[in-house]
Structure formats: C-alpha cells, structure tokens
Amino acid sequence: MHTIRPATRNKILSAAEAQFRRFGPKKTSMEEIAEKAGLSRATLYLHFSSKPELYEALLRRVTENFIQETEMLVSDSRPAPVKFRQLVELTLSTFSANPLLLAALTEDQNFSLTRYAEPVMNDYREQILGAIRHILQQGVEEQSVRKIDVEVTAYLLYELGTRLLVKALNGSSDFPLKTTLDAMDSIVAMGIIDQKPREESL
Amino acid sequence: MHTIRPATRNKILSAAEAQFRRFGPKKTSMEEIAEKAGLSRATLYLHFSSKPELYEALLRRVTENFIQETEMLVSDSRPAPVKFRQLVELTLSTFSANPLLLAALTEDQNFSLTRYAEPVMNDYREQILGAIRHILQQGVEEQSVRKIDVEVTAYLLYELGTRLLVKALNGSSDFPLKTTLDAMDSIVAMGIIDQKPREESL
Numbered sequence: 001m002h003t004i005r006p007a008t009r010n011k012i013l014s015a016a017e018a019q020f021r022r023f024g025p026k027k028t029s030m031e032e033i034a035e036k037a038g039l040s041r042a043t044l045y046l047h048f049s050s051k052p053e054l055y056e057a058l059l060r061r062v063t064e065n066f067i068q069e070t071e072m073l074v075s076d077s078r079p080a081p082v083k084f085r086q087l088v089e090l091t092l093s094t095f096s097a098n099p100l101l102l103a104a105l106t107e108d109q110n111f112s113l114t115r116y117a118e119p120v121m122n123d124y125r126e127q128i129l130g131a132i133r134h135i136l137q138q139g140v141e142e143q144s145v146r147k148i149d150v151e152v153t154a155y156l157l158y159e160l161g162t163r164l165l166v167k168a169l170n171g172s173s174d175f176p177l178k179t180t181l182d183a184m185d186s187i188v189a190m191g192i193i194d195q196k197p198r199e200e201s202l
Numbered sequence: 203m204h205t206i207r208p209a210t211r212n213k214i215l216s217a218a219e220a221q222f223r224r225f226g227p228k229k230t231s232m233e234e235i236a237e238k239a240g241l242s243r244a245t246l247y248l249h250f251s252s253k254p255e256l257y258e259a260l261l262r263r264v265t266e267n268f269i270q271e272t273e274m275l276v277s278d279s280r281p282a283p284v285k286f287r288q289l290v291e292l293t294l295s296t297f298s299a300n301p302l303l304l305a306a307l308t309e310d311q312n313f314s315l316t317r318y319a320e321p322v323m324n325d326y327r328e329q330i331l332g333a334i335r336h337i338l339q340q341g342v343e344e345q346s347v348r349k350i351d352v353e354v355t356a357y358l359l360y361e362l363g364t365r366l367l368v369k370a371l372n373g374s375s376d377f378p379l380k381t382t383l384d385a386m387d388s389i390v391a392m393g394i395i396d397q398k399p400r401e402e403s404l
Contacts, residue, residue, distance in 0.1 A: 081395060139394070146396040152385040153394065155376050159369070160362045167361070174357050183354040191393030192341070192355065193283065194348040 009047050012037050013061055016054050020100055024110040025055050052116040059120040062101050066094045066124070070131045080139030081189060087131055088161055088181055095165055102169055105162070129158050160184060211249050214239050215263055218256050222302055226312040227257050254318040261322040264303050268296045268326070272333040282341030283391060289333055290363055290383055297367055304371055307364070331360050362386060 015037035019028040030051055034044040048054040073086055095102050103111035104121050132154040139145025164184060168177035217239035221230040232253055236246040250256040275288055297304050305313035306323050334356040341347025366386060370379035 136394070139396075143396050145394050146392070148389070148394055149385060152377055152381055153389060156362070156366070156382060156385055156389060159365050160358070163361050163365050164358070175354055179354055180358060183351060183358055187350070187355060187358060187393070188389060189393050189395045190348070191389070191391050192338070192347050192350055193391045194341075194345050195397065 008039070008043070012039065012044060012047055012054070013058050017058055017100065020055065020058070020111070025051065025113050026110065030054075052113055055113050056116045056120060059101065059104060059117055062094070062098045063120055063124045063127070066090070067127050069094075070127060074131050074134045080135050080142060080144050083135045083138070084132070084157075085185060087128075087135065088185075091128065091161065092165060092177070092181075095169055102166070106166055106170065125158070128162075129154055132157050157188065160188075210241070210245070214241065214246060214249055214256070215260050219260055219302065222257065222260070222313070227253065227315050228312065232256075254315055257315050258318045258322060261303065261306060261319055264296070264300045265322055265326045265329070268292070269329050271296075272329060276333050276336045282337050282344060282346050285337045285340070286334070286359075287387060289330075289337065290387075293330065293363065294367060294379070294383075297371055304368070308368055308372065327360070330364075331356055334359050359390065362390075 012033065016028070016033045019032055019036055028051070030044060030048075031041060033051075033054070034041045037044065048057065069090055070087065073083060073090060076083070078086075095105075100111060101124075102108075104114070104117035105124075106112075107114045107117075133150050136145055136148070136150045136153055140147055140150065161181075161184065164173070164177065164180045167173040168180065173180060214235065218230070218235045221234055221238055230253070232246060233243060235253075235256070236243045239246065250259065271292055272289065275285060275292060278285070280288075297307075302313060303326075304310075306316070306319035307326075308314075309316045309319075335352050338347055338350070338352045338355055342349055342352065363383075363386065366375070366379065366382045369375040370382065375382060
C-alpha cells in the first residue's frame with residue numbers, strides 16, 4: 001500500500017521542475033516526470049492527479065518560500081528605505097533562481113501553463129504589493145518617507161520594479177540590471193528635481 | 203492611366219485603418235480595403251503592393267505625426283519639468299487616438315502584424331527615448347533637474363510611463379491613468395524620501 005510522504009512529493013516536484021525547465025510544461029508528460037523521479041506512474045498519480053495540478057503546486061512551492069521571506073523582511077526593525085532595497089534584491093534572486101516563475105509572469109507560451117499559473121501569480125503580486133505598502137507605511141510613520149499616497153505609490157514601484165526585472169532577465173534591457181535598479185533607487189528616493197535646499201534656505 | 207495622388211493614398215490609409223481597427227489586419231483583405239476606399243483593386247495595388255506594406259505605412263503615418271509634435275515640444279522654451287509632463291500627455295493622446303499603435307506596442311495577436319510593426323515601433327521608442335533624454339539634458343543644464351545619469355533615467359521613465367499607459371489603456375490598471383501619472387510625476391520629481399531641508403539646515 002502506498003503512503004503519501006512529503007519526501008516523495010518533493011522528489012516529484014523537483015523532477016517536474018527539471019523537466020519543465022528543460023522542455024516546457026506543454027512538452028513534458030506525466031510519464032517522463034514519473035521516470036525522472038524514479039517512481040511508478042501510479043505513485044505519481046497518487047500525489048498529483050494531473051499535470052496542471054503538479055505545475056501549480058510547483059509554482060506554489062516557490063512563491064510560498066518567497067512569501068515567508070518577505071514576511072520576515074517586512075517585520076524586522078530596519079528603516080523603510082533599506083527594506084525597500086532588500087525587497088528588490090529578494091524579488092530579483094527569486095526570479096533569477098526560478099525561470100518557471102519568470103515564464104509564468106511573462107506568460108511565456110512555451111514555459112508556462114498561463115491559465116494555471118494565473119491564480120498563483122495573482123497571489124504573488126498581491127504579496128509583493130502588500131510588502132511594498134507595508135514598507136512605505138512604516139516609512140511614512142518613521143518619517144523616512146514623505147507623506148505620499150501609499151496605495152498608488154506601491155502600485156507604481158511594483159510595476160516599475162517588475163518591468164525592469166523582466167526586461168533584464170529576458171535580455172531585452174538597454175542596461176545591466178544593477179544599473180537600472182540603482183537608478184530606480186536613486187530616482188524614487190531623491191527624485192530628479194534639483195532641490196538645492198541649503199542655498200535656498202540660507 | 204493612373205496617377206499616384208497623395209489624396210488617394212490617404213483615402214486608402216483611412217479605409218485600411220477603419221477595417222484594421224474593426225476586424226484586425228489579419229482578417230482584413232486587400233479587396234475589402236479597396237471596396238471601403240471606393241477604388242478598384244488595381245488602383246489599390248498601384249499604391250501598396252501588399253497588406254503588410256499598407257499596414258506599415260499606416261503605423262508610419264501615425265508615428266510621423268507624433269515625431270513632429272515631440273520635436274516641436276522639445277525645441278520650445280519651457281522648463282524641463284513642464285515639457286516632461288507635456289510629453290507624457292502627448293504620448294497618452296497619441297495612444298488613445300490610435301488603437302492600432304497600442305495593439306502594435308503590446309503585440310496584440312489580433313490587431314497587430316507584429317513582424318511588420320517592429321521597425322516602426324523601434325523608431326517610435328527611439329523617438330520618445332530621444333525626447334526624454336533631450337528634456338532631461340536641458341533640465342540638468344538649466345539646473346531644474348539634478349545631475350543624474352541622463353541615459354539610464356530616460357530608459358526608466360520610458361519604461362514606467364509606457365507600462366502605466368498600456369495598463370490603463372487595456373483596462374488592467376489598479377488606478378485611473380490620471381492618478382498613476384500624477385503619482386509618477388510627483389515621485390519622479392520629488393522622490394519619496396522625507397528631505398526636511400529647512401529643519402536640517404537651520
């Protein structure tokens with residue numbers, strides 16, 4: 001008799017991930033995943049009743065990890081501007097390490113089952129947006145951030161950050177990612193208008 | 203004998219635009235365009251030897267208009283921050299009035315012949331990027347803009363602005379376009395870090 005063990009589940013997810021990354025989820029069969037995991041087809045189906053279910057579980061595994069990390073980041077005691085940069089770094093490392101997540105975000109026809117990725121990616125987006133809002137709100141309270149509309153600003157930062165990440169990771173950016181993230185950091189933090197505060201207030 | 207008259211060319215382009223907007227360029231035939239323009243098939247082919255050629259000419263007509271307007275904007279005598287906002291408004295009105303341009307930018311499968319749109323859209327992007335760079339450079343020189351990396355900043359502003367426009371125009375934005383553009387204006391201009399210049403320099 002089969003028992004559902006977490007170790008077997010993880011073995012299946014890792015085997016699926018390797019196959020999906022290499023051939024894309026559309027061109028990978030459940031048989032190939034079972035073989036790669038060293039399991040029978042019957043054991044595989046005991047854990048996952050379909051390929052989309054397995055695919056969605058795989059995306060969930062990655063994003064749940066990310067969600068735990070953002071929650072730790074958001075609740076620690078550093079100033080908001082430091083946390084914001086760390087959130088960008090965390091998002092970057094998550095995408096870099098998980099091409100299937102990037103494929104899902106960009107709705108890549110070959111490496112994403114977009115329909116099944118959608119609920120996971122919506123949750124992922126909500127999580128990042130929530131973390132940005134939380135950090136901005138902290139910034140306004142500790143007065144490291146000026147009084148801005150937290151909701152709209154979070155949306156803008158999410159869109160800009162995601163766009164820069166995607167363009168850099170799929171090779172269509174005009175500049176290296178570090179350059180654009182540093183520039184984003186500087187522009188969002190300081191703005192571009194020449195403030196000349198000291199001269200003016202003298 | 204046929205003569206190639208600009209009025210006929212424009213009549214064809216307008217007929218093609220109406221058909222492309224309604225049915226998409228893939229589902230529109232040259233026959234339908236000729237009929238819509240009140241011309242014979244022979245006269246149509248005298249001006250445009252293929253549907254892609256006609257499609258590209260149509261996108262060129264829109265973007266050439268935009269290019270002339272940005273050039274006027276860039277060369278007038280207003281301060282850089284005012285010009286920057288005007289450029290955003292001009293881009294917005296251009297996209298709003300031209301769904302085929304938006305379809306080309308977003309590579310909409312139904313309303314774009316992406317392969318033929320690409321050279322036009324690349325020129326369009328270069329034109330906007332050039333205008334932003336020009337305005338930023340003016341700002342640095344007149345000291346309305348702090349000394350930033352003009353190239354990278356132009357890239358960031360282009361990407362953010364385009365993203366906000368596309369999301370708003372295809373109905374996937376969390377906020378109305380005016381709200382996001384105002385927020386972008388404020389964040390890019392002033393930043394989000396609380397500067398408190400007067401208190402600190404007292």
